[in-house]
Amino acid sequence: GVAGLLNFRKACGGLPISRTWKPKQAHVGTGHLAYRLGRECFVALVRGHSAQSAWGPIGNWSLVGFETGLPPGRYCDLSSLETQKNWGGDSCPREVTLGARGKVLSGSVAQGDLLAIHARAQLGA
Numbered sequence: 001g002v003a004g005l006l007n008f009r010k011a012c013g014g015l016p017i018s019r020t021w022k023p024k025q026a027h028v029g030t031g032h033l034a035y036r037l038g039r040e041c042f043v044a045l046v047r048g049h050s051a052q053s054a055w056g057p058i059g060n061w062s063l064v065g066f067e068t069g070l071p072p073g074r075y076c077d078l079s080s081l082e083t084q085k086n087w088g089g090d091s092c093p094r095e096v097t098l099g100a101r102g103k104v105l106s107g108s109v110a111q112g113d114l115l116a117i118h119a120r121a122q123l124g125a
Contacts, residue, residue, distance in 0.1 A: 004081030008116040012041035019069070027065055031058045032109075034066070040119035042068040042102075046109045061109045068102035068117075074124060075117040077107070089123055 015038035021028045028034070034044035046061045076092030096107035096117055109115045 001079070001082040004076075004078035005116060007081070007121065008041070008043070008078045008118060011118040011120055012037045012043075015041055021066070027063075029058065029061070032061050034063075036069055039069055041117070042070055043114060043116045044109050045114040046111050057111060059111055061111075063096070063104040063107045063109065063115070066104045068098060068104060070098055070102040070117065070119055071122075072098050072100060072102065073122045074098075076121045076123055078116045078118070078121055079114050089121070092123060095123060 017035050017037055018039065019036040021032075021034040021044075023030050023032060031047040032044070034042070036042050044061065044063060044066075046058065075096045075098065076089070077094035077096055080092060080094035082093075094115070096115065097105040099105045107115065
């Protein structure tokens with residue numbers, strides 16, 4: 001939700017884009033786009049279905065195998081937070097798990113949605 005994305009913006013807003021993943025690269029299909037900002041933020045997007053432009057459904061995007069470069073751990077997908085009120089970093093509607101070199105072990109983006117994580121939004125930290 002918007003509240004979680006405000007948290008992402010505060011943490012990542014001034015950081016340069018340090019890596020881009022776009023269609024025709026490994027693990028990236030048409031309608032998929034991802035960015036790493038600095039060394040601590042990662043965002044991935046999947047376009048939605050559009051009858052007007054005749055874009056058909058493309059489904060969810062599994063991020064398993066992506067090397068985000070973020071530290072290993074469990075992260076909250078900040079785009080899934082409806083509110084930050086009373087959010088203590090213990091649980092989150094959608095989680096992403098990263099292993100060594102920030103490799104995604106579990107996490108995906110639904111069609112027409114996005115995923116946004118940053119190093120200070122680790123769960124249980």
